Amino acid sequence: MLRLPPFRYHRPGTVDEAVALLGEFGTEAMPIAGGTDLMPNMKHRLFTPAHVVSLRGIGAMRGIEVVGGRGAGSATPAPGTEKVLRIGALETLANVAAHPLVRRHFPGLADAAGLVAGPQLRNMGTIGGNVCLDTRCTYYNQTSFWRSALGYCLKKDGTVCHVTGVGRKCVAAHSADTPPNLVALGASLTLAGPHGERIMNASDFFVTDGIWNTRREPDEILTGITIPIATGRRSAYRKLRQRNSIDFPLLSVAVAGDFEETGTVKRLTGVVSALGARPRVLAGWSELAVDGRLDGATIDALAQRAHAQCRPLDNLIVDAEWRRAMVPVYVRRALEELTES
Amino acid sequence: MEVVRLRVNGDERVCGVPAHYTLLETLRYGLGLTGSKQGCDKGDCGACTVIVDGRAILSCITPVWEAEGREVRTVEGLARGTEPHPVQDEFDLNGAAQCGFCTPGILCSSVALLDRNPTPTREEIRAALAGNLCRCTGYAKIYDAVEAAATRVGGEARRPDGAGPGPAPKRTPARGVGV
Numbered sequence: 386m387l388r389l390p391p392f393r394y395h396r397p398g399t400v401d402e403a404v405a406l407l408g409e410f411g412t413e414a415m416p417i418a419g420g421t422d423l424m425p426n427m428k429h430r431l432f433t434p435a436h437v438v439s440l441r442g443i444g445a446m447r448g449i450e451v452v453g454g455r456g457a458g459s460a461t462p463a464p465g466t467e468k469v470l471r472i473g474a475l476e477t478l479a480n481v482a483a484h485p486l487v488r489r490h491f492p493g494l495a496d497a498a499g500l501v502a503g504p505q506l507r508n509m510g511t512i513g514g515n516v517c518l519d520t521r522c523t524y525y526n527q528t529s530f531w532r533s534a535l536g537y538c539l540k541k542d543g544t545v546c547h548v549t550g551v552g553r554k555c556v557a558a559h560s561a562d563t564p565p566n567l568v569a570l571g572a573s574l575t576l577a578g579p580h581g582e583r584i585m586n587a588s589d590f591f592v593t594d595g596i597w598n599t600r601r602e603p604d605e606i607l608t609g610i611t612i613p614i615a616t617g618r619r620s621a622y623r624k625l626r627q628r629n630s631i632d633f634p635l636l637s638v639a640v641a642g643d644f645e646e647t648g649t650v651k652r653l654t655g656v657v658s659a660l661g662a663r664p665r666v667l668a669g670w671s672e673l674a675v676d677g678r679l680d681g682a683t684i685d686a687l688a689q690r691a692h693a694q695c696r697p698l699d700n701l702i703v704d705a706e707w708r709r710a711m712v713p714v715y716v717r718r719a720l721e722e723l724t725e726s
Numbered sequence: 727m728e729v730v731r732l733r734v735n736g737d738e739r740v741c742g743v744p745a746h747y748t749l750l751e752t753l754r755y756g757l758g759l760t761g762s763k764q765g766c767d768k769g770d771c772g773a774c775t776v777i778v779d780g781r782a783i784l785s786c787i788t789p790v791w792e793a794e795g796r797e798v799r800t801v802e803g804l805a806r807g808t809e810p811h812p813v814q815d816e817f818d819l820n821g822a823a824q825c826g827f828c829t830p831g832i833l834c835s836s837v838a839l840l841d842r843n844p845t846p847t848r849e850e851i852r853a854a855l856a857g858n859l860c861r862c863t864g865y866a867k868i869y870d871a872v873e874a875a876a877t878r879v880g881g882e883a884r885r886p887d888g889a890g891p892g893p894a895p896k897r898t899p900a901r902g903v904g905v
Contacts (some may be wrong), residue, residue, distance in 0.1 A: 387767040389746045394791045417789070424748075424787035425768040441792060479781075503857025504835070505772060508781040509788070630856035631770070 387428035387528070395438045400445060400577045400608055403438055407604040408579050410436040416606055418475055419510035421502070422518050430529040431519075431541055446475040446513070446608050449484050454614075468614040474513025474607045479504070481512050481563075491570055491612060493620030493639055493719075497562040500624050503631040513607045516564055516574065516587075520557035520595045520662055521633060522700045524548065540596050548700045555595030556698050558659050564591065565639035565656040565664040566622055572612040578605035591663035595700075598662045617644045617651070621722035623715045625659075627703065634659040635701055636708050638691075640719045642679070650674045655687065655716060660697040660708070667691050667716075684720045688713035730790050734759065735803025749793045750774045750785035753800060761801035761830045765859075772858035775831035776800045782838040782857075801830035804837055813837055813875040822871035824862035832858045836872045845880040848873060 397403040407414050414436040417423050426432050440446060454468035470490055472481060481487055482499030501507055501515060524538045524547040537543030539555045548556050567574075567587040574585050587610075590599055601607060620641040626632035637659045643652040653674040658664040673686050692713040697705045727742040730752060741756040750767075753759040753776070765773030767786050774786040777799040804811040813836045816822070823829045832855060839846055839854040846854070851872045860868065 386764060389748065391744070391746045393745055394789055396791065420787055420789060420792070421769055421784075424789070428768050428787075437789070439789070439792065503772065504854055505775055505782045505784045505857045506769060509783050 389424070389427050390430065390433045392427075392433075392435055392437045395436060396442050397438065397440075398442050398444075400443055400606060403440055403443060403606055404577055404579060404604065406436070406438045407606070410438075412603065414438055415603075416440055418514040419477065419506075420514075421506045421510040422514060426519060426526075429527060429532075431525065440475060440513075440606065443475065445473075447473040449473065449476055449480070449486055451486060451614065470612045470614055472512055472610045472612070474516075474609050475511050478502075478507040478510050478512060478515060478563075482507065490614050490618075491566070491620055493622040493641060494563060494566040494570065494612070497566045497622040497624070497637075497639065500622070501562045502633075506631075512563055512610065515561045516567065516590070516610070517599060517601060517607055518559075518561040520555075520598050521560040522548065522555075522557035522595070523702055525557055548698055555662070556700050557595030557598075557662060558700050559591065559598055559661065559663050560633045560659055562622070562624060562634060562637060565637050565658040566620065566641070567610065567612070568664050568666060569639040569641035569654045569656045570612050570618075570620060571641075571654075572610055574607055575609045575611065576601060576605045577608050578602055582608075584611075588666065593662050595662040615643060617646070618642070619644060619723045621719045623719040623722075625708070625711050625715055633701075635703055636660065636697070636711055636715060638712075638715045638719045639664075640716075640723060642674075642723050644679075644723075648678050650677060650679055653679075653687075655691060655719075657691065657695055657712065657716075659701070660695055665694070667694060679720060679724050684717055684724075687720060688716040691716045730756075730794060732757075732790075732793055732798055733796070734798045735800060743790055747790045748786055749776070749778075749788040749790045749798070752790045752793075753785060753798075759800050759802050762834075763827055763830055765827065765831075770859070771828070772831045772835065773828055775834045775858060777834050777838045777841075780838065780841060782835045782854075784857075799834070799837075801833050804833060811837060811875075812878040813840065813872060816871040816875040816878075817868075820867050820871040820874060822864060822867040824860075824864050828858055828860045828862075832860070832868060836875070839872070840876055840879045844876065846872075846876055851876075 395406050415434040416438045418440045449472050478498040478501050482495050487495045525540050539546045572587040576583050623638045624634045625636040639656045641654050653670050655667040656664050695712045697708045699705045728745050732739045743752050743756050763773035765771040769784050769787040775782050776785045779796045835858050851869050
């Protein structure tokens with residue numbers, strides 16, 4: 386039996402009220418949406434906020450819709466007029482996975498949302514919560530009792546990293562499934578805070594610090610996600626995990642590409658994650674793929690380039706060398722799916 | 727202690743709970759509904775699965791306040807009076823429970839599935855039960871039971887007059903069950 390630490394529960398009805406509550410209670414408060422990450426972490430005493438601010442009653446943070454598109458007739462629409470898909474941060478992962486607009490425009494993202502955890506957790510967990518998911522590590526996601534045995538770690542209550550044994554850098558792994566896709570698709574995130582709203586590229590949102598791996602301030606709320614819609618864009622996602630029914634990723638690969646009708650690649654982005662504290666955009670892909678076709682030789686070259694860049698640490702439960710060996714395999718599988726669409 | 731008002735299995739229930747109670751703790755220790763099980767207690771195993779507004783969720787990591795104003799259905803509320811739900815009946819007929827600890831959660835996941843999709847394929851059944859762990863390793867018979875229940879529930883859904891379920895198929899209970 387794992388008891389929650391005591392807290393008071395607040396249920397604001399608007400973003401402004403929620404932001405005000407987070408501001409009022411400062412470091413004593415945390416926001417909760419689906420709670421599938423925060424609740425277990427609180428049971429493990431990784432977080433013990435005295436105030437929990439529920440976002441579930443905020444209707445403005447729901448909805449999945451296509452907006453914009455006024456410039457659809459011209460070849461290069463004016464800035465701000467592109468057609469985008471807007472996803473409210475409170476939409477559950479089950480809704481995102483099944484939504485016809487997401488499936489049609491961003492199959493990689495829909496697949497990723499449908500591969501998070503198991504069905505009950507997807508019915509509860511939200512896409513906003515998935516983007517803000519805490520990093521994970523063998524030595525961190527354990528009960529307080531377990532962690533006390535070896536001594537605490539850098540990320541929580543301790544001064545050493547049990548993974549590297551040296552240094553002051555936390556190497557807990559970014560373990561969310563949707564962000565690599567959002568980065569690959571060029572999505573932007575809307576954050577609401579005490580000073581109003583700000584919009585940030587998904588690719589700028591994550592930092593390499595495993596202790597707090599996003600640029601979200603503790604008193605900010607992720608309210609929505611916006612993804613540009615482009616013709617000829619394809620996306621795919623592949624996830625390595627121990628049990629395909631429920632587990633977090635040991636390695637994740639998201640790919641997105643723009644293709645001409647002839648099959649020529651105009652743009653190609655690959656993002657890997659679960660290896661370090663942030664999703665990593667694979668370097669040097671454009672020169673291998675753009676203006677050519679995504680044939681077997683090109684896919685092999687892209688997979689090898691991905692392998693050369695990825696060096697996972699022993700921060701998750703399985704062997705790091707095996708995870709590294711799986712990088713080209715999973716990159717290849719994701720890219721092969723792009724050629725089939 | 728604070729007062730929480732819940733709608734559980736069609737009944738309005740009022741209960742005094744600490745502010746940090748989960749829905750599972752409230753059901754088990756506040757309302758005496760001990761059918762929902764406390765397994766891993768951190769969202770891994772599915773033993774605490776209940777149905778909230780038609781969706782299977784994990785009550786062990788749901789703050790009780792999130793269930794206020796919503797329709798909660800637990801394993802205690804699946805049967806119609808003394809008539810077991812077709813899924814419960816087929817679990818019995820197929821020998822789909824061994825120790826039985828995971829069974830309430832699996833029944834809830836199965837009923838939530840059939841309420842949304844009365845005619846699931848076996849693959850859809852497997853996917854819907856992916857978040858419910860059975861450590862006695864009885865999955866094959868569990869899928870058999872849900873599949874058999876689906877033919878009854880789905881049959882009901884297909885009946886043009888929409889009147890009650892058809893009679894349970896006559897069948898010899900699986901060996902070792904009900905003996």
